[in-house]
Amino acid sequence: MNKIQSKNSAYWKKNLQTLVLLLSVWFAVSFGCGIFLTDFLNQFKLGGYPLGFWFAQQGSLFTFILLIFLYVIRMNKLDREFGVNED
Incomplete structure (x- = not known):
């Protein structure tokens, strides 16, 4: 593999790591807080609404x-x- 291919490979590896991390956070918030932890979170209120409901509707x-x-x-x-920036 030449230097350019190695550089491109490293770039895309870091890009995919970023995507996996951010999508994992979104999954944890939308499914974890909005579905799996709803009963626990509904003990707390945010703006007068149960927190589990809020995460399911707005938080994600x-x-x-x-x-x-x-x-x-x-x-x-x-x-x-x-x-590779566009500036």
Whole structure:
């Protein structure tokens, strides 16, 4: 494998690691808090609503939007690190 292929491989490996991490967080929040832990979380209130209900209705969406911003920040850093940024 030549130097360019090695660099591309390292770039995509880090990219996929980032994707797996962020999607795992989203899965944990949307399914874990919104489905599996609903009964436990419903003991607490957020804005007058049970927390389990809130996570099922709003929390996973807010988390997904936050993860999109984190992905953009991480990918910009990764692009600069490997010299493929668009700036």
